[in-house]
Amino acid sequence: MDHDVLSAFDGTAGELDRADPLAPLRQAFELPKGVVYLDGNSLGPLPKAVPKALAQVIERQWGASLIKSWNDHDWINLPSRVGEKIARLIGAGPGQVICTDSVSVNLFKVLAAALGLSARPAKILSEADNFPSDLYLVEGMNTLLGAAAPAIEVVQTDALLEHLDASVSILLLTQVNFKTGAMHDLAELTARAQAVGALVVWDLSHSAGVLELELDAANVDFAVGCGYKFLNGGPGAPGYVYVASRHQGSVTQPLSGWMGHAEPFAFSEHYEPAPGIKRFLSGTPAILSMTALDAALSVFDGLELAQVRAKSEKLGAYLIHLTDAIDDALELISPRDANQRGSQISFRHPLAYPIVQALIEAGVIGDFRAPDIVRLGFNPLFNSFADIEQAAAVLKTVLMTKAHFEPRLNARKLVT
Amino acid sequence: MDHDVLSAFDGTAGELDRADPLAPLRQAFELPKGVVYLDGNSLGPLPKAVPKALAQVIERQWGASLIKSWNDHDWINLPSRVGEKIARLIGAGPGQVICTDSVSVNLFKVLAAALGLSARPAKILSEADNFPSDLYLVEGMNTLLGAAAPAIEVVQTDALLEHLDASVSILLLTQVNFKTGAMHDLAELTARAQAVGALVVWDLSHSAGVLELELDAANVDFAVGCGYKFLNGGPGAPGYVYVASRHQGSVTQPLSGWMGHAEPFAFSEHYEPAPGIKRFLSGTPAILSMTALDAALSVFDGLELAQVRAKSEKLGAYLIHLTDAIDDALELISPRDANQRGSQISFRHPLAYPIVQALIEAGVIGDFRAPDIVRLGFNPLFNSFADIEQAAAVLKTVLMTKAHFEPRLNARKLVT
Numbered sequence: 001m002d003h004d005v006l007s008a009f010d011g012t013a014g015e016l017d018r019a020d021p022l023a024p025l026r027q028a029f030e031l032p033k034g035v036v037y038l039d040g041n042s043l044g045p046l047p048k049a050v051p052k053a054l055a056q057v058i059e060r061q062w063g064a065s066l067i068k069s070w071n072d073h074d075w076i077n078l079p080s081r082v083g084e085k086i087a088r089l090i091g092a093g094p095g096q097v098i099c100t101d102s103v104s105v106n107l108f109k110v111l112a113a114a115l116g117l118s119a120r121p122a123k124i125l126s127e128a129d130n131f132p133s134d135l136y137l138v139e140g141m142n143t144l145l146g147a148a149a150p151a152i153e154v155v156q157t158d159a160l161l162e163h164l165d166a167s168v169s170i171l172l173l174t175q176v177n178f179k180t181g182a183m184h185d186l187a188e189l190t191a192r193a194q195a196v197g198a199l200v201v202w203d204l205s206h207s208a209g210v211l212e213l214e215l216d217a218a219n220v221d222f223a224v225g226c227g228y229k230f231l232n233g234g235p236g237a238p239g240y241v242y243v244a245s246r247h248q249g250s251v252t253q254p255l256s257g258w259m260g261h262a263e264p265f266a267f268s269e270h271y272e273p274a275p276g277i278k279r280f281l282s283g284t285p286a287i288l289s290m291t292a293l294d295a296a297l298s299v300f301d302g303l304e305l306a307q308v309r310a311k312s313e314k315l316g317a318y319l320i321h322l323t324d325a326i327d328d329a330l331e332l333i334s335p336r337d338a339n340q341r342g343s344q345i346s347f348r349h350p351l352a353y354p355i356v357q358a359l360i361e362a363g364v365i366g367d368f369r370a371p372d373i374v375r376l377g378f379n380p381l382f383n384s385f386a387d388i389e390q391a392a393a394v395l396k397t398v399l400m401t402k403a404h405f406e407p408r409l410n411a412r413k414l415v416t
Numbered sequence: 417m418d419h420d421v422l423s424a425f426d427g428t429a430g431e432l433d434r435a436d437p438l439a440p441l442r443q444a445f446e447l448p449k450g451v452v453y454l455d456g457n458s459l460g461p462l463p464k465a466v467p468k469a470l471a472q473v474i475e476r477q478w479g480a481s482l483i484k485s486w487n488d489h490d491w492i493n494l495p496s497r498v499g500e501k502i503a504r505l506i507g508a509g510p511g512q513v514i515c516t517d518s519v520s521v522n523l524f525k526v527l528a529a530a531l532g533l534s535a536r537p538a539k540i541l542s543e544a545d546n547f548p549s550d551l552y553l554v555e556g557m558n559t560l561l562g563a564a565a566p567a568i569e570v571v572q573t574d575a576l577l578e579h580l581d582a583s584v585s586i587l588l589l590t591q592v593n594f595k596t597g598a599m600h601d602l603a604e605l606t607a608r609a610q611a612v613g614a615l616v617v618w619d620l621s622h623s624a625g626v627l628e629l630e631l632d633a634a635n636v637d638f639a640v641g642c643g644y645k646f647l648n649g650g651p652g653a654p655g656y657v658y659v660a661s662r663h664q665g666s667v668t669q670p671l672s673g674w675m676g677h678a679e680p681f682a683f684s685e686h687y688e689p690a691p692g693i694k695r696f697l698s699g700t701p702a703i704l705s706m707t708a709l710d711a712a713l714s715v716f717d718g719l720e721l722a723q724v725r726a727k728s729e730k731l732g733a734y735l736i737h738l739t740d741a742i743d744d745a746l747e748l749i750s751p752r753d754a755n756q757r758g759s760q761i762s763f764r765h766p767l768a769y770p771i772v773q774a775l776i777e778a779g780v781i782g783d784f785r786a787p788d789i790v791r792l793g794f795n796p797l798f799n800s801f802a803d804i805e806q807a808a809a810v811l812k813t814v815l816m817t818k819a820h821f822e823p824r825l826n827a828r829k830l831v832t
Binding site for chain 1: 446453455458459462466467470471474475478479481483484491518519520521544548549553555559560561564644650651652654668669670672674675677682683685687699700702703704705708776783785786
């Protein structure tokens with residue numbers, strides 16, 4: 001793969017862009033002029049479809065139809081409708097994905113649900129390099145559970161398989177490492193976990209929308225993911241939950257609000273979970289934020305993820321190609337093999353923080369990740385090869401002038 | 417009070433409206449023509465400030481500043497800013513209220529936090545007539561906790577005091593009954609609960625924005641509430657959490673996502689809760705939905721809740737006055753004494769469902785509540801005495817022609 005990709009770089013960025021079948025999709029986004037946005041893995045940019053869709057829901061639905069919109073405009077089924085749009089992107093058949101709450105809240109639901117299916121004493125296995133918030137949630141759940149809490153074993157990534165034995169009840173992983181972009185083999189690890197009797201919980205926040213995911217084919221048990229990264233749903237867009245059909249009848253989740261009830265409007269005395277994935281709803285859905293995500297997902301209409309993934313691999317390979325050996329202190333920490341990484345390229349550099357600041361000042365928006373990582377994410381829906389070329393050129397200039405950096409020791413950039 | 421209010425009704429609705437100092441506020445809302453909206457206690461109408469505020473955040477912040485908006489437009493502190501706006505409405509000093517998640521999710525956090533402060537074995541006391549979702553959440557938490565779950569005692573409202581003894585750890589109540597509008601004396605019950613060593617958790621969803629609340633003065637421990645009812649924040653607007661300062665240092669909550677971390681962007685290995693109310697945040701805040709609520713709250717700028725409450729009492733008394741004895745089968749189930757009810761008037765009638773449908777067809781939007789309740793809520797920010805007069809007149813007409821109702825046995829109206 002790498003060889004084929006690299007041979008394609010005999011052309012210029014302009015030629016690569018002209019040959020790119022996805023290039024016209026860039027027009028679906030509002031992108032500020034003069035900016036190369038390589039942080040769509042943190043907050044996707046504004047899809048042009050969003051303002052109009054939101055104005056319509058606000059003025060014609062909320063404003064004009066008021067409470068009746070729950071029926072007349074089918075707000076009540078918006079979490080399912082958006083869930084089904086996401087389902088297609090992650091290889092999930094109908095009735096297994098619902099849009100709701102934040103990733104954190106959803107992870108709590110799913111962990112508790114998985115725990116309910118596990119024999120005791122239970123044990124959760126995860127990796128130290130997991131997205132920290134996912135591990136915080138386990139800590140929070142365990143504090144609540146006290147003596148009944150599952151054991152939690154957090155190991156280095158290369159020790160995961162060694163620790164994946166019959167003592168493990170739940171394997172909790174984020175597919176793409178938020179720092180390095182290194183990607184787990186989701187199907188392989190799912191199979192290995194299930195072979196020792198464990199359930200898997202995948203966090204797809206840095207995967208969905210840019211990878212070819214096949215959750216059903218991989219027999220995944222549970223997954224959660226984020227709406228505001230590669231799905232471009234806007235700041236704090238609701239996340240989603242995937243629960244395999246085979247588990248839905250037997251799991252409960254503790255955030256049992258009325259929207260997850262079999263008959264929410266019966267106001268019955270006791271909680272009775274909705275028969276399917278709807279039992280993973282809690283309170284009233286955030287219709288406005290969810291509408292933005294709904295509109296953002298329309299960019300994917302008719303699109304094959306295989307095309308998106310192919311371009312993502314190529315953008316990454318191009319960035320590596322253009323930045324190779326530009327500075328001895330700039331260490332590529334993402335896998336060189338495109339099959340082993342998500343849609344980002346990360347470097348380690350002792351001056352990572354001021355480098356990222358200088359990139360941003362020059363119009364190339366990337367991320368700093370403590371303590372020393374420069375993270376450049378790309379989304380094939382709007383990033384071009386010209387973007388990559390410009391980013392590499394600016395990075396080169398910044399590194400050549402790095403001696404001039406003032407130490408910048410103030411508060412770090414707040415990005416997600 | 418009732419006497420004074422009733423003597424004021426010597427005038428016409430038009431005269432009452434002309435004498436109403438809050439009447440101009442109606443202009444702050446988009447209200448469809450020909451509609452009398454008495455369901456703002458379920459979904460508040462669209463404040464005119466919302467579309468512009470949201471368009472600005474979407475196009476000028478998300479669209480133009482992208483990820484930098486977390487700093488440059490201070491999205492990161494939006495939950496605190498909106499929390500402080502709500503704090504003023506509920507009588508809470510600074511640093512005790514934060515806007516986040518749904519009421520259901522927030523109630524889970526707060527119940528778990530209160531449980532963490534309680535001696536074991538713990539017991540939660542609530543009432544059968546509490547908003548059902550609040551009781552569902554207790555059930556969900558208890559299923560998760562298994563053997564460590566607190567006892568839950570759910571009694572009739574008039575038996576609450578009798579059951580409020582030293583065995584109770586947490587008194588969980590919604591201040592205003594969603595069916596009848598009957599209102600608990602928050603200060604009195606808080607004092608009684610604390611006198612037996614219990615903590616209080618109040619759900620203010622049907623209170624905030626229309627009552628004169630004094631949470632600090634009443635020494636309340638915990639409260640949650642809703643953003644889309646009397647606060648008009650839009651469908652599924654985020655809710656809020658109140659935690660008294662005295663508890664903040666010693667409580668934890670289990671949905672410990674990264675936004676509640678002391679240093680979210682340090683991505684440190686373990687969860688360390690933020691020092692104050694921010695520890696009740698979980699995942700990334702829903703900036704778009706929260707922006708709508710933020711703009712909606714601007715209607716309250718400079719407004720004294722005493723004025724709002726006074727008008728609410730008067731609207732309720734006027735509705736009772738105009739509907740008294742119009743039909744033998746129409747039974748007022750809200751307290752006649754304005755001091756004992758929230759901002760709604762409810763009736764019981766065997767044909768409640770078709771009556772509500774007929775009201776809606778005639779442009780008077782109220783609520784049906786199973787099995788036989790007609791619920792009319794009013795918000796003094798936009799409802800006029802003319803609204804009440806028209807609602808009463810339409811109700812009278814509907815009741816006079818009720819013999820013509822077809823039995824309407826199909827699915828019930830979906831309203832919150």
